[in-house]
Amino acid sequence: MSALVELNSVTKIYGNKKAVDNVNLQVQEGEILALLGPNGSGKTTLLKILALLEAPTEGTIKFQGELVTEKNAEKMRTQSTLVFQRTLLFDTTVYNNVAYGLKIRKMPRNMIDAEVKKALQLVKLDGFEKRHAKKLSGGEQQRVAIARALVLKTKLLLLDEPTANLDPKNASIIEDAISTLNREYKTTIVMATHNMFQAKSLPQRVALMNEGQITETGAPAEIFGKLSKNLVRFAVLDNTFAGTAEATSAGTIIVDIGNGVQVEVTEQRQGKVSIFVNPQDIILSKHAVESSARNVLKGRVTEIKDLGSIVKLKVDVGKPFTVQVTKRSFNEMELNLGSEVYIAFKASSVQVL
Amino acid sequence: MVDILGGIAKALQLIVTGDPMLYGIVYRSILFSGAAIVLAALWGTPIAMLLSLKNFRGKTIIKGFFNSLIGIPTVVLGLVLFLIFSNGGPLGFLGLLYTPAAIILGEAILVTPVLISIMVNAIEAVDPDIFTLAKTLGASESQALLAVLKEALNGVLLSNLASFNRAIAELGVALLVGGNIAGLTDVLTTAISRYTARGELDFAIALGIILMVLVFLINMAVILARKAKWVITIWRTPQ
Amino acid sequence: MKIWQKLLLTATLATIILIAGTLIYFLYFAKRRLIISTTTSLYDTGLLDTLEKDYETKHPDVDVNIISAGTGIAIQHAKNGDADLILIHSPSMEKAFLEEGYGVNRKIVAYNFFTIVGPSNDPAGITGKNATEALKRIVAYGESLADQSGQTKVWVSRGDNSGTHSKEQALWKAAGYNYTLISAEPWYASTGSGIGDTLNVANQKAAYTLADIGTYLKFYVDGIISLQALITEEPSLLNVYSAIAVKPTVPANQSLHEQINFKDAMDFIQYLVSDETQQFITNYGKADYGQSLFYGAVQPLRSNTPELIVSWIKSAAFFNGSECPPQYRNGY
Numbered sequence: 059m060s061a062l063v064e065l066n067s068v069t070k071i072y073g074n075k076k077a078v079d080n081v082n083l084q085v086q087e088g089e090i091l092a093l094l095g096p097n098g099s100g101k102t103t104l105l106k107i108l109a110l111l112e113a114p115t116e117g118t119i120k121f122q123g124e125l126v127t128e129k130n131a132e133k134m135r136t137q138s139t140l141v142f143q144r145t146l147l148f149d150t151t152v153y154n155n156v157a158y159g160l161k162i163r164k165m166p167r168n169m170i171d172a173e174v175k176k177a178l179q180l181v182k183l184d185g186f187e188k189r190h191a192k193k194l195s196g197g198e199q200q201r202v203a204i205a206r207a208l209v210l211k212t213k214l215l216l217l218d219e220p221t222a223n224l225d226p227k228n229a230s231i232i233e234d235a236i237s238t239l240n241r242e243y244k245t246t247i248v249m250a251t252h253n254m255f256q257a258k259s260l261p262q263r264v265a266l267m268n269e270g271q272i273t274e275t276g277a278p279a280e281i282f283g284k285l286s287k288n289l290v291r292f293a294v295l296d297n298t299f300a301g302t303a304e305a306t307s308a309g310t311i312i313v314d315i316g317n318g319v320q321v322e323v324t325e326q327r328q329g330k331v332s333i334f335v336n337p338q339d340i341i342l343s344k345h346a347v348e349s350s351a352r353n354v355l356k357g358r359v360t361e362i363k364d365l366g367s368i369v370k371l372k373v374d375v376g377k378p379f380t381v382q383v384t385k386r387s388f389n390e391m392e393l394n395l396g397s398e399v400y401i402a403f404k405a406s407s408v409q410v411l
Numbered sequence: 412m413v414d415i416l417g418g419i420a421k422a423l424q425l426i427v428t429g430d431p432m433l434y435g436i437v438y439r440s441i442l443f444s445g446a447a448i449v450l451a452a453l454w455g456t457p458i459a460m461l462l463s464l465k466n467f468r469g470k471t472i473i474k475g476f477f478n479s480l481i482g483i484p485t486v487v488l489g490l491v492l493f494l495i496f497s498n499g500g501p502l503g504f505l506g507l508l509y510t511p512a513a514i515i516l517g518e519a520i521l522v523t524p525v526l527i528s529i530m531v532n533a534i535e536a537v538d539p540d541i542f543t544l545a546k547t548l549g550a551s552e553s554q555a556l557l558a559v560l561k562e563a564l565n566g567v568l569l570s571n572l573a574s575f576n577r578a579i580a581e582l583g584v585a586l587l588v589g590g591n592i593a594g595l596t597d598v599l600t601t602a603i604s605r606y607t608a609r610g611e612l613d614f615a616i617a618l619g620i621i622l623m624v625l626v627f628l629i630n631m632a633v634i635l636a637r638k639a640k641w642v643i644t645i646w647r648t649p650q
Numbered sequence: 651m652k653i654w655q656k657l658l659l660t661a662t663l664a665t666i667i668l669i670a671g672t673l674i675y676f677l678y679f680a681k682r683r684l685i686i687s688t689t690t691s692l693y694d695t696g697l698l699d700t701l702e703k704d705y706e707t708k709h710p711d712v713d714v715n716i717i718s719a720g721t722g723i724a725i726q727h728a729k730n731g732d733a734d735l736i737l738i739h740s741p742s743m744e745k746a747f748l749e750e751g752y753g754v755n756r757k758i759v760a761y762n763f764f765t766i767v768g769p770s771n772d773p774a775g776i777t778g779k780n781a782t783e784a785l786k787r788i789v790a791y792g793e794s795l796a797d798q799s800g801q802t803k804v805w806v807s808r809g810d811n812s813g814t815h816s817k818e819q820a821l822w823k824a825a826g827y828n829y830t831l832i833s834a835e836p837w838y839a840s841t842g843s844g845i846g847d848t849l850n851v852a853n854q855k856a857a858y859t860l861a862d863i864g865t866y867l868k869f870y871v872d873g874i875i876s877l878q879a880l881i882t883e884e885p886s887l888l889n890v891y892s893a894i895a896v897k898p899t900v901p902a903n904q905s906l907h908e909q910i911n912f913k914d915a916m917d918f919i920q921y922l923v924s925d926e927t928q929q930f931i932t933n934y935g936k937a938d939y940g941q942s943l944f945y946g947a948v949q950p951l952r953s954n955t956p957e958l959i960v961s962w963i964k965s966a967a968f969f970n971g972s973e974c975p976p977q978y979r980n981g982y
Contacts, residue, residue, distance in 0.1 A: 109547050136549040146544050149562055151644055158558075159548035210549065450668070454661035457654030498731035498909045505673055506909065508732055509685060509715060512672035516665070553653035590685075590717040593699065605718075608844055609694040610868050 061120075062087045062214060062246050063108055068117035070103050077103040078114070079270035085214070085248055090240050090260055092278075093250040095267030101250035102143065104267070105216045108248060109140040122213075136163070138214035139207045143222055143250075145199045152178070152194070152202050153187035159210045177209035180235045196365060197228030204232050208239050215239065217249035225368040225382070226338055233260060253296060282411045296380040297335040298411075303327050310352070310405055317376035322352040322405040332411040337380045339407035342371070343400045344391055351402035355379075359397045373401050415616075422617030432594075433614070437621055440598040443511060443585070444578035447518035448526075451574055455523045459530035459570075460556060464542070474531060480524035485583030492517045493587040509590040514598070517584035522574035529573055533566015534559060565637070572633050576626055599625075681713040684914040687733035689813060691845075692891060693718035695864040695943050697934050698737075704930075705921055712914050721813050728752055728896045735915040739813060739891045741967040748969070748978045753894040756974040758951065758967055759922045760891045760931050760944040761959075764817055765866055766881040767849075768858035774804070776858070781886045785825040788858055792837035800836040806852040806859040807833065809840030817889075818860045824886060849875050862889065867939040883959075890947070890967040893919045923948045 061084040070078040078100045085091055085108070093101045106112040107119065110131050119126040121134050139159070148155050156177055160170045178184055181201040186194070191202055200220070207215060217236070221229035237260060239245045249261070264282075265275040274281060301315035305328065313321045313333055321333060346354055357375030369388040371381045379401055383391075393399065425433050462474055494500050496508040507513045541562050545555035560567055582600040589596035591605055599622045606615035676683065692698060693716060702714045717724075717733065721740045727733035729752050736753070738744060747753050766784055768776065774791035776784035792804040808815045822829045832838060839857065841848045845865045852859040853875040863882070869875045881887065898912040921927055928946030935943040950960050951973070969975055 106543075111543055111547055132551055135546065138547075139549070140547040142540060142544065144540070146538060146540050148541070148558070154644065158545070159550075162549045162554060206548065446668075450661065450664055453657060453664055457657040457661070460654050460657075499729070503731070503909075505669055506676055507669065507672060509717065510672050510676065512668050515668060553656070556653045590715070592715040592717060593702075595713075595715060605694075608690060608846060609696065610846055610865065610872065610874070 060087055060123075061085065062122060064120040064123075065107070065114075066118045066120070068104075068107060068114040068119065070100075070107060070112060071115045076270050078107065080117075081270075081272050083265065083272060083275075085246060086263075087213075087246055088240070088244045089262045090236075090247040090249070092261035092264045093248065093267050094252065094264055095250075096252055099267040100270040101267055102218055103270075105140055105218050105248065105250055108214070109138050109216050110135040111140065137212055138216060139210050139212045140216040141203055141207045141218060141220055143219040145196065145203050145223075147191040147199055147202060149192055150190070151187065152183065152189050152191045155191045155202055156206045156209050158206065163210075173209050174205075177205040180208065180238060181205045182231050195367070197224050197367070200224060201228065201231060201235075204235060208235065208245075211243055211245070213246060215245050215247045217247065219250055219252070221253070222251075223363075223365050223370075225365065225384075236260065297337060297340075298332060299334075299377060300330065300332045303329060303331045303410075313408075315377055319355065319376040321408060323408040323410060324406045325408075325410045327410050334409045334411055335379070335403055335407060336409075337370070337382045339403050340379065340381045341402045342373070342381050342383050342387075342391070343402065344398075346400050347402070349402060350404065352405040353408075354400055354402045356398070356400050359393055359395055359399060362393070362395060373399055375401060418612045418616045419620075421613035422620055425614065425617040426621065430617075433617055433621075435594065436597055436599060436602045436618060437625070439511070439596075440579055440600075440622075441625070443514045443598060444518060444575055446515045447522060447578045448571055448575050450515065450519040451523045451526050452571055454519075455526040455570075456530065456560075456567075458523075459527045459534060460560070462527065463531045463534035464539075464556070464559070474528075477524040477527045477531075481528055483521070483524070485521060485581040486587065487583070488521055489517065489583035489585075489587030492520070492584065496588055508588060509592060509596060511589070511596060513588040514585050514596060517588045518578040518581065521581060521584055522577050525577055526570045526574045529570035530563070530567055533563040533570065536566065537562040568633055568637065572630065575629060579626065580622070681711050682911060682914055683713050683715055684735065684911050684918060685715045685717065685727075685733045686735045686737060686918070687717045687719065687724035687727040688737040689721050689724065689739060690718050691813065691862045691864060692737055692739070695868070695935065697931065697944065700934070701922075701927065701930070704927075705918065708921075709914075709917070714918070725752075728894070731896070731909050734896055734911040735893060735918055736896065737891060737893050739889055740816075741890060741892070741969075744892055744894060744967075745969050747894065748974075752897055754897050754978050755916060755919060756892050756894045756978060757919050757923050758890055758892050758947045758963065758973045759919075759928075761947050761963060762863050762889050762942070762944045763883050764814065764860055764887040764889055765863050765879040766858060766887070767852070767861055767866055767877040768880050769856040770876065770878045772878075772880060774858070777880050779881065780884055781821055781881060782825040784881050785821060785827070789827070789832070789835075792835060795837060798836050802837060803839040803855040803857045804837040806839045806841060806848055806855065806857045808845060808848045809833070809842045810844070814845060814860060814862060817887075821860070821886060849877065853877050864935070864943040867935070867941070867943065871939050885962040885966070888959075888962050888966050890963055891944070892967065892973070893922055895919060925949070 063085040065081055065083040068078060068081045069076065081104065093104060095101055103112065107114055110126060113128065121137065126134055148158065153174055156174045157170050160173060174187065178186055181204055183198060183201055183205065191199065194202065204220065221232050224232070236247060240247055261278060263275060264278050266273045266281065299315040301313040303311045303313045305311050311323050311325065311327060313323055313331060315321060315333070323333060341351065355375040357373045359371055360374045360378065361372035363370040367385055368382050369385055371383065371393070373379050373381055381401060462470060492513070493508070495502050496513050497503055498508065507516070537559050542555050542559050545558035550558060580600065582604060585598050586601045589598070589601065591597045591601040597605070599618050603615050603618045606618065688698065698716055702716060706712060706714055717727070721738040721743060724733065724736045724738050725743055725747055728736050728747070744756060748756060766776065766781065768774070774787045776787050779787065788805055795802055795804070807818055819829050822832055833840065839851065839855065841851050845861055846869065848859055849861055849866065849869050866879060870877070895912060895915040896910055898910040928948045931944050931946045932942055947963065950956065951963065954960050967973070
């Protein structure tokens with residue numbers, strides 16, 4: 059494996075803020091690299107630099123061994139493409155959206171038609187060509203945006219939180235498409251995420267970002283293995299907490315994550331640990347219900363984010379938990395900011411990192 | 412009093428029989444206004460793009476300047492241009508006064524603020540990330556700018572349409588720098604004023620009807636063109 | 651190169667092509683242009699259109715361009731070098747124009763009369779009087795009205811500083827009135843617009859007004875108004891039209907191309923004063939209106955008949971006993 063992109067001491071300053079701070083990074087050909095870090099840690103800026111959309115304030119970039127300069131940036135830029143976190147579509151048909159980059163590359167019309175068709179199949183939007191892109195649902199729109207990028211078959215595909223605002227169904231379609239692309243076309247992929255779960259399953263390598271710096275890189279198992287110590291800093295990640303584990307007589311452990319919040323976990327670990335609960339595994343109710351879930355916590359809704367078919371909620375039970383419910387149950391439960399709710403999840407749903 | 416109905420009847424007769432003088436005036440009106448819009452769009456579009464997409468000092472002042480020029484009385488501009496183009500004026504050596512070129516230039520200058528202001532608003536309404544998006548999809552700087560313009564297509568069309576309407580309906584510039592010379596520089600508005608003054612009201616009414624119909628048709632055509640473009644876009648897309 | 655630079659370059663090129671194309675076209679490809687600046691009263695009767703067509707038929711290499719604005723702007727055009735020939739009707743302004751050295755070869759080409767028109771029952775009793783007496787009677791009639799609220803109008807003026815309006819002001823002055831005071835009378839109306847509107851208002855209010863004979867006859871014959879021409883041919887209402895060629899050496903003429911078409915201007919004046927054209931001017935409109943709108947002035951001046959009218963023309967429009975003193979003749 060050789061390096062596709064190489065960042066040497068790259069720093070990007072906006073005004074007086076260092077968005078990216080002295081980053082050295084090699085992206086290997088054919089790998090999937092995840093940039094994991096809280097919001098504002100510089101992931102998006104780093105992706106824009108990798109996409110050659112922003113020139114670094116200091117430092118150099120090499121693409122396939124060739125130094126990127128102001129002169130050749132425009133040409134080299136066609137070797138990569140970036141999918142923004144916020145879904146952005148041209149105000150036209152799905153076909154025209156997906157075909158845009160191919161038209162720019164002057165591909166013959168019949169080939170464009172075939173490529174667009176394949177790309178749409180990959181994101182499970184077969185036959186959507188003539189639909190108006192902006193009239194699709196949020197999830198479908200993001201899938202169009204993904205198709206528009208992967209149809210180009212660039213050497214490097216950059217994804218900025220590709221599934222952050224999506225419901226599980228749309229998210230898994232996109233994740234499948236990404237791994238298919240990497241498997242079949244050996245496309246190198248760099249994706250930013252603050253979803254632990256995604257960072258654990260998709261990539262071959264993870265780079266941890268914090269305050270503009272890359273603090274650690276390595277294979278997911280390796281990174282998450284020694285993450286426990288570092289992870290306190292990553293408390294901003296969804297449902298990721300650090301705490302102290304103690305064994306119980308029932309053969310499980312209790313992790314005290316602070317503020318009087320204790321979580322029961324089915325793994326055998328002692329001392330300092332970090333835990334992660336997938337938002338999809340959490341059940342939300344208005345009253346304490348009897349169930350097999352070992353963890354039932356009472357709290358208040360502090361944030362409501364409408365994502366179309368699903369609603370993302372933040373529930374403060376002493377520590378903030380992110381929960382996903384469908385729009386329908388959200389409406390049926392008549393939830394508001396400040397509503398008193400219970401969250402419940404199985405001890406076996408908790409992952410120790 | 413003036414026989415309005417009789418005037419209209421006679422006017423319709425002139426229109427139907429294809430009076431050559433009448434249609435010469437109509438032809439010149441469309442030609443001059445059309446050429447003025449092409450010219451105004453050529454120099455207005457880059458200025459609008461700079462004003463809406465780039466940040467530089469004095470931008471607000473320039474925008475305000477163009478905004479306030481939208482309402483410039485046509486006779487005032489006509490007078491200024493007359494003094495400039497006059498053989499005794501600074502550009503007199505070009506011999507432009509009382510030529511079609513003078514009207515085209517004058518009307519282009521007249522509508523440029525309209526064109527720029529509407530286009531700036533339209534482009535500013537486009538998501539600024541569209542530019543970056545096009546670039547990351549492989550577009551060059553110019554192609555990315557075109558993508559932004561395309562997103563603002565409605566506003567861009569509107570700016571051209573509003574400019575055309577202003578050009579074809581204005582009197583001051585065409586009269587003062589064109590001179591309303593029969594068969595050379597007389598256009599709909601100047602001819603209407605001439606024939607009204609002469610008491611040849613049927614001719615004036617005929618020209619007035621044509622001007623109204625023309626403005627109406629062009630507005631309709633642009634609306635329909637947008638619809639048609641959408642239909643063609645879909646039709647040309649493979650299944 | 652960035653797209654706006656490309657567009658700006660295209661725009662500049664398009665502008666240059668338009669300007670250069672126009673310049674080259676009129677310099678090398680178009681017929682010779684003869685630009686005549688004239689007054690609306692002469693142009694709007696349609697007489698010049700007919701003369702233009704006739705002249706262009708006889709001179710296929712010349713394109714006659716007529717601009718009609720007014721006596722004042724016609725003189726301004728000539729001074730700027732924007733016209734080759736002017737056809738105007740203000741002897742005092744013509745005299746100044748010649749004296750300032752802008753024009754040569756003045757020829758009196760035609761004359762007609764302004765007319766004071768009023769309702770057919772002529773309530774002020776001005777029929778058969780001269781202009782001065784008529785205005786006095788109109789004032790007396792206006793002051794005798796029971797209604798002084800400004801609702802009833804006796805006199806309607808254009809009030810637009812046109813040639814006709816200045817003629818009206820001169821008439822009031824000649825009759826011994828202060829125009830500022832007269833125009834403030836409750837029975838005095840001012841339209842501030844063209845003769846067509848003014849005639850319409852006067853017709854509706856059954857009031858008197860001053861009009862050029864051409865427009866009046868057109869409106870009258872077309873049945874638009876029923877006002878009668880009550881005072882016509884008399885010296886103070888005389889209206890004399892002259893043609894003056896613009897000197898090719900006017901100070902403004904310094905350019906890439908020959909701006910003053912002096913040769914054709916002189917030729918056009920010759921055409922205007924030819925017997926055939928003079929006859930045509932006198933006959934113009936007779937068939938439609940039952941009387942002449944203009945009278946050719948050349949023949950009367952040459953033969954001194956009708957003696958009375960010739961003496962009026964001479965006193966109104968001759969300078970130092972000549973229609974064009976020798977120093978302004980340029981050899982013609």
